[in-house]
Amino acid sequence: MTGVVGAIVEAWDELRIHRVRVLLALIGVACAVTAITGITAAVTMFGQAMQEQDERMTGRDTTLEAWASGMGTTTASPAETDAVVDAVAARHKISYHSVRAYTDLTVRGGTDAEYVEWSAVDVDAGVITRQPLDDGRWFTHADAERLAPVIVVNRPFLDAYADGARASAHPTVVIEGESQVAATVIGEIPVQWNDEGPRALLLFDQAVRWFPDRVSVDSYRFWVQPELGEQFAGVLSRDLRAAGAPFDVQPPMGEDFVIDKVLQYLVLGVGGFALLLGGLGLLNIALVTVRYRIREIGIRRSFGATSGRVFFGVLMESVVATTVAGVVGVVIAVAVIKNIPIDLIFGRPIDDLPGFPFDAALVGMACAVGIGALAGLIPAIYAVRVKVIDAIRY
Amino acid sequence: MTGAPLVDLQAVTRHVELPDGSTLEILRGVDLTVGPGEHVAIVGRSGTGKSTLLNILGLLDSPTSGEYLLEGEPVGRLRSRALARRRGDDFGFVFQQFNLLQGRTALENVAAPLLYARGKQFWNRTRLAAQSLERVGLGERLDTRPEKLSGGEQQRVAIARALVRGPRVILADEPTGALDVETGQAIMTLLDDAASETGSALVTITHDLAIAARADRQFRLADGVLVPIHLDAPAGVAETASLPPAAEVVA
Numbered sequence: 001m002t003g004v005v006g007a008i009v010e011a012w013d014e015l016r017i018h019r020v021r022v023l024l025a026l027i028g029v030a031c032a033v034t035a036i037t038g039i040t041a042a043v044t045m046f047g048q049a050m051q052e053q054d055e056r057m058t059g060r061d062t063t064l065e066a067w068a069s070g071m072g073t074t075t076a077s078p079a080e081t082d083a084v085v086d087a088v089a090a091r092h093k094i095s096y097h098s099v100r101a102y103t104d105l106t107v108r109g110g111t112d113a114e115y116v117e118w119s120a121v122d123v124d125a126g127v128i129t130r131q132p133l134d135d136g137r138w139f140t141h142a143d144a145e146r147l148a149p150v151i152v153v154n155r156p157f158l159d160a161y162a163d164g165a166r167a168s169a170h171p172t173v174v175i176e177g178e179s180q181v182a183a184t185v186i187g188e189i190p191v192q193w194n195d196e197g198p199r200a201l202l203l204f205d206q207a208v209r210w211f212p213d214r215v216s217v218d219s220y221r222f223w224v225q226p227e228l229g230e231q232f233a234g235v236l237s238r239d240l241r242a243a244g245a246p247f248d249v250q251p252p253m254g255e256d257f258v259i260d261k262v263l264q265y266l267v268l269g270v271g272g273f274a275l276l277l278g279g280l281g282l283l284n285i286a287l288v289t290v291r292y293r294i295r296e297i298g299i300r301r302s303f304g305a306t307s308g309r310v311f312f313g314v315l316m317e318s319v320v321a322t323t324v325a326g327v328v329g330v331v332i333a334v335a336v337i338k339n340i341p342i343d344l345i346f347g348r349p350i351d352d353l354p355g356f357p358f359d360a361a362l363v364g365m366a367c368a369v370g371i372g373a374l375a376g377l378i379p380a381i382y383a384v385r386v387k388v389i390d391a392i393r394y
Numbered sequence: 395m396t397g398a399p400l401v402d403l404q405a406v407t408r409h410v411e412l413p414d415g416s417t418l419e420i421l422r423g424v425d426l427t428v429g430p431g432e433h434v435a436i437v438g439r440s441g442t443g444k445s446t447l448l449n450i451l452g453l454l455d456s457p458t459s460g461e462y463l464l465e466g467e468p469v470g471r472l473r474s475r476a477l478a479r480r481r482g483d484d485f486g487f488v489f490q491q492f493n494l495l496q497g498r499t500a501l502e503n504v505a506a507p508l509l510y511a512r513g514k515q516f517w518n519r520t521r522l523a524a525q526s527l528e529r530v531g532l533g534e535r536l537d538t539r540p541e542k543l544s545g546g547e548q549q550r551v552a553i554a555r556a557l558v559r560g561p562r563v564i565l566a567d568e569p570t571g572a573l574d575v576e577t578g579q580a581i582m583t584l585l586d587d588a589a590s591e592t593g594s595a596l597v598t599i600t601h602d603l604a605i606a607a608r609a610d611r612q613f614r615l616a617d618g619v620l621v622p623i624h625l626d627a628p629a630g631v632a633e634t635a636s637l638p639p640a641a642e643v644v645a
Contacts, residue, residue: 002511002512002516002517006509006510009509010509013498013502017496017498018497295493296495296496299493299495300506301454301478301481302452302481302487303507303509303510304478304480304481304482304483304507304510305510306474306478306479307474307478388454388455389449389455392454392493
């Protein structure tokens with residue numbers, strides 16, 4: 001215990017005494033650690049942004065998708081099928097699931113008889129697909145109880161049927177199906193691509209209430225725990241069939257972002273090279289310092305320092321130095337990454353902005369300690385090989 | 395081992411191979427015993443092997459042949475790690491050129507050997523170092539760096555450092571060699587008193603007969619051979635008197 005503490009105290013003293021020389025060598029190490037840590041963190045956050053983008057299209061990671069199969073064999077209405085699915089989801093304690101159904105409806109008025117792409121979903125769809133909103137709000141469970149339906153639409157819909165009003169102004173439109181009903185716009189979703197036509201979402205419960213014959217269930221999405229993913233797909237499929245809702249449940253695609261990996265390796269390679277250069281600078285300084293300190297090493301041997309202790313002490317000087325540089329590098333990386341304007345880079349804010357990735361800090365610190373150990377190894381061997389008597393007379 | 399001398403050299407020799415293949419005999423059959431608390435001086439001209447003998451005594455070097463018993467235990471059988479431990483635990487060194495660690499304060503210099511100690515000595519190193527400096531009269535200069543101290547003060551720091559771990563033997567290699575006569579005498583008085591106070595044996599290597607005369611026993615090292623001599627320390631003896639031939643002093 002005292003040996004380890006003593007070596008660290010000794011190493012710290014040495015760094016304190018030779019701080020200017022050491023500082024110069026460590027600037028390179030700190031910069032390299034900043035680069036490696038910062039880029040590792042940035043790539044992680046970039047991955048998060050990419051994933052969120054993907055999840056808006058296909059749902060969250062480990063979302064099971066259940067496609068209707070053999071619907072012709074069942075006489076259940078969409079509302080009855082939905083009740084069955086809800087019961088199965090509740091039995092399996094699935095927190096978030098949503099239907100995706102298509103409805104064939106028209107909207108009165110408008111600038112022309114443009115086709116409106118209608119979808120009926122559950123409230124949970126907003127969570128599962130990270131549905132962003134440009135204005136207004138998403139559906140709530142209370143909306144399902146309203147007498148008149150509420151809808152969430154895109155900008156072309158508002159332009160065509162609400163005189164371009166803002167969703168937060170709650171314009172109303174008349175939906176025509178089996179019956180006619182005035183619906184209130186509560187939110188605006190962003191357009192997905194250029195020249196997108198009018199698109200509207202309404203709650204499935206209201207859709208089957210007002211237009212039961214025009215609702216066609218397409219699929220269900222279940223957001224389950226990642227570890228359950230694939231195994232759970234079979235169980236859910238079987239249970240749904242047994243309950244009278246014939247669906248084929250597809251396991252998650254589980255595709256990785258290849259570009260992330262390539263980018264990460266490329267950047268880590270560049271960072272690693274920079275770190276190597278920093279380490280060589282440190283090695284140079286450490287070697288010069290050890291030669292300069294031969295007499296001191298001899299004196300320490302006269303105090304009872306074993307060769308192991310001298311080796312460890314010189315090695316620790318380098319490791320302690322690069323560890324300090326590593327901490328500085330990581331702190332700088334955190335400061336930089338935390339202040340990056342995410343909106344400008346990714347086009348929109350990240351919903352679940354991850355904290356500074358612990359892995360990135362760990363990688364940075366491991367690199368710093370590793371390069372310190374490597375840079376300290378040669379001077380440590382040199383220090384041990386010095387003859388004590390020669391060292392004292394040096 | 396009860397009754398064994400603290401330090402016992404028996405027929406110790408030390409040879410080194412020269413680059414031309416010849417052998418240089420530095421020590422030839424040296425016998426020396428030092429008891430606890432005893433003060434011994436070894437005189438001799440430059441290059442006669444005094445420092446080599448001191449290095450062997452201090453476990454910094456090994457004899458080519460012969461036996462070195464430390465409290466009856468043959469040190470030749472000790473592994474390097476055990477040797478280093480005994481060196482740190484049992485010996486304190488005072489060098490001619492002080493050999494203080496540059497860039498560190500007097501307190502840090504004196505505390506340095508305690509970094510290799512264990513237990514309370516390690517954890518209380520700062521307090522022990524301050525006490526040791528106070529003992530040599532430098533209690534007011536704890537935070538002063540060596541380059542700001544006079545030669546005498548630097549040697550006092552070196553003495554405080556040698557004493558701080560409470561060694562059984564203090565080995566002083568020309569402790570007054572870099573000091574003027576008056577300061578040298580003061581330093582030797584301090585060293586003698588400190589050794590006596592702590593009960594440490596003191597082995598002083600010097601070419602100064604007046605310094606050597608202060609010891610309980612004196613030896614002369616010439617041509618690698620150690621022979622006992624007797625020096626009185628009368629007032630008025632020339633401190634830097636030239637060394638008489640071996641034949642004269644042995645008589």
